Amino acid sequence: MVKIGVSDLKTKPGSEHEFRTQASWSHLVTAAARVPIVAPVRVYGRVTNSGRFLVVRGQVATTLELTCDRCLGHYRYSVVAPLEEEYALAGRLPATGEDGDANSTMQPLAGDFIDLRLPVEETLILALPMKWLCRESCQGLCSHCGRNLNEGPCQCNDRTVDPRLAVLEGLLPDDTIVKEGAPHGGARH
Ligand SMILES: [Zn+2]
Ligand SMILES: [Zn+2]
Incomplete structure (x- = not known):
């Protein structure tokens, strides 16, 4: 009342x-x-x-x-x-x-x-806000496992990043080989 x-x-x-x-x-x-x-x-x-x-x-x-x-x-x-x-x-x-x-x-x-x-x-x-956010920097939920990312990273996050890093790391030795192998490639012509 x-x-x-x-x-x-x-x-x-x-x-x-x-x-x-x-x-x-x-x-x-x-x-x-x-x-x-x-x-x-x-x-x-x-x-x-x-x-x-x-x-x-x-x-x-x-x-x-x-x-x-x-x-x-x-x-x-x-x-x-x-x-x-x-x-x-x-x-x-x-x-x-x-x-x-x-x-x-x-x-x-x-x-x-x-x-x-x-x-x-x-x-x-x-008076309600347009966006309802617990804090401006809220990390939200992982779209894969649903974990609250404000409480820390989840495991599937690591899994998606690791393979890419592995690929990048794998490329580095190849680059080195290409550079070192260039004179040999030239020698074939
Ligand atoms: Zn939130
Ligand atoms: Zn996850």
């Missing part, structure tokens, strides 16, 4: 109300994933009665558990993101086109509470 009581505030233009609340949510559901939330979701800021609107400005802070795109390991991701919402006071919801204001987040205030659950969820989803 992320609800803020505004019964007093909504009747007093120019007044402000600071809030600080938190919720215990287990997951954040996005289009692509079900992301565990591993710390309380803290929401804080202030609500201002601007005369026509209740304006919420604050921040959302929590910790999410993401899955690394490369190594599939879980890691913690701290989020502190800005929250901004506006609620039109009763009878003040602008008609379409009024003010030329296309603010799609505008919604009517219903009752004596502002329920920030949806805005907070949207804020957290927007």
Whole structure:
């Protein structure tokens, strides 16, 4: 529950109300994933009665558990993101086109509470990184054996490199022979 009581505030233009609340949510559901939330979701800021609107400005802070795109390991991701919402006071919801204001987040205030659950969820989803990496230098998994290469090289890595090295080493004596053999080759003509 992320609800803020505004019964007093909504009747007093120019007044402000600071809030600080938190919720215990287990997951954040996005289009692509079900992301565990591993710390309380803290929401804080202030609500201002601007005369026509209740304006919420604050921040959302929590910790999410993401899955690394490369190594599939879980890691913690701290989020502190800005929250901004506006609620039109009763009878003040602008008609379409009024003010030329296309603010799609505008919604009517219903009752004596502002329920920030949806805005907070949207804020957290927007705060997710494009790439989920446990660290910039994550080595990922070996495509052959699946070993987590952050924990060290795997055996099949050695096997694929060794034959090539063996071939290169094998060429060196040949080169030496060709150089040494060149006068003999010339002698054949
Ligand atoms: Zn990783
Ligand atoms: Zn491997």
